[in-house]
Amino acid sequence: MVKVRKLVAAEGEKLAKKTGYRKQVLVCGGTGCTSSGSKKVIDALEKALKANGLEKEILVVRTGCFGLCSLGPIMIVYPEGAFYSQATPEGVERIVKEHLKEGKVVKEFLYQETVHEDGSIISLSETAFYKKQLRVALRNCGVIDPENIDEYIAVDGYQALAKVLTKMTPDDVINEITASGLRGRGGGGFPTGRKWSFAKASVNDVKYVCCNADEGDPGAFMDRSILEGDPQCIIEAMIIAGYAIGAHHGFVYIRAEYPIAVQRLQKAIDQAKEYGFLGKNIFGSGFDFDMEIRLGAGAFVCGEETALMTSIEGNRGEPRPRPPFPAVKGLFGKPTVLNNVETYANIAQIILNGSKWFTSMGTPKSPGTKVFALGGKITNVGLVEIPMGTTLREIVEEIGGGIPNGKKFKAAQTGGPSGGCIPALHIDTPIDYDSLLALGSMMGSGGMIILDEDTCMVDIAKFYLEFTVDESCGKCTPCRVGTRRLLQFLDKITSGKGEMEDLEKIDELARHMQTSSLCALGQTAPNPVLSTMNYFKDEYIAHIKDKTCPAGVCKALMKYEIIPAKCKGCTLCARNCPVGAISGTVKQPHVIDQDKCIKCGLCMRNCKFGAIYTH
CATH class of the missing domain: 3.30.70.20 (Alpha-Beta Plaits)
Structure with missing residues (x-):
């Protein structure tokens, strides 16, 4: 019997009757909770259930990420919806004995925001962290067993593929995606439908579909979490993309340092082949599609599309000049569509629900939702998915729970090494592609690092520049030399040896890099420096003129x-x-x-x- 879970208690009652299990315990098996000990919790849980004779009454499922990573390991018991945070093997024994066996919730182990004053349990969807979220890309993460294809099918998995292969032409698919206004969630925000139409228009006997799961931004874990919690949705979307452009083979390029995601994705591919969703004559339509995984060695530059394809081909990951663009000449010189994980995670839902449904969320120019990895000086560290247009204030103060230890919000760094810093002055800015660009930052893949008053903005710019210096492939001079020269300027300033003329030199060099670098890594590398110079120039001046670091971070000036x-x-x-x-x-x-x-x-x-x- 298919075991499906919903995040509401009423559905849990029906579920228990359907599956034959009295209760179900969901334990986060994502990388975050695994690193904080969820495997030990699961082992202790299964051992305690057996000791109490409950192993046939209670179903234990390891899911993907629930989102509230700072509270891990996380356990949720249904049908009650009891949310146990920071679970321990010792605490699990009490939960099994008192809650699962005797029916009494162990209130002191619950996430306090899910408990009323009278002791009754509040639905997770009503807590501050989840209330303003809208889960589309993350819809199945923390809900289904990512290693069981039956559970994906039970929540409408592969229904979109069936619709596409039996009722839609390739042009119908592309028109629907174009009408939805879906833009690439990997950073550039290029319209997905237009990209697919270019690849379809390219005439060639072989075409490819690629998925960028490289995700190398510091603090970013959106794509990894989707692959860990809902890998089948990526497979389904890539098959749909293949049908739309006329491709019959796909590659997922993923970092080898994401072992849980790699293992679950490979298992999902194997199961999809077993069920006939991958391979020959899918749904009897005559359409063939297969896919495989290619492991990356962790080079940040391989997040750039041409460098990624070069790496898949077995060569050193370096970008290629464009044009020609991948839609014309991509992987192995053939027309190729490349999207990132989050972009693909939206495809099946758009096909099933229609483009008007998708455009009803977000803003006119940035429809839909966006997943962010919320980190830094914030109370609720974790994964959030919000409608485009949600303000930064809502994310920081409501969803994020505010800045801990009574500190003041200073800035939000978005877009990773390619992005910039949004100061407190603009905390009411709606988060979408165009608003962030106007502020000198960018969406990027979705990392959002919150900074408080104790942060030195010169040091933050230096941190990201050190990263790009290490990750530059060295192929073009503006990036190879420019990033190192910029870092030298920042080293000089933070060591108390800076001069006011250095600021003009930094600005001039940064502008040259933006216009002359071969790929986006070099073109965007100056962004953290330029944005901090723009909004926090007084800190640069303090470092140079007063020889002090206002935040007390730069050691040489302390x-x-x-x-x-x-x-x-x-x-x-x-x-x-x-x-x-x-x-x-x-x-x-x-x-x-x-x-x-x-x-x-x-x-x-x-x-x-x-x-x-x-x-």
């Missing part, structure tokens, strides 16, 4: 000093200083030798009287 009136002469600071920079006698105020001090902060951390400060 000074640790002892307040004589507070110093008790306990000698604890001197005894912990690794370089002997602190001198003084017992019960007398001590002094820090600034020439010897390496700014490690050990003195401040060990002082029990608050006598040491930094400025």
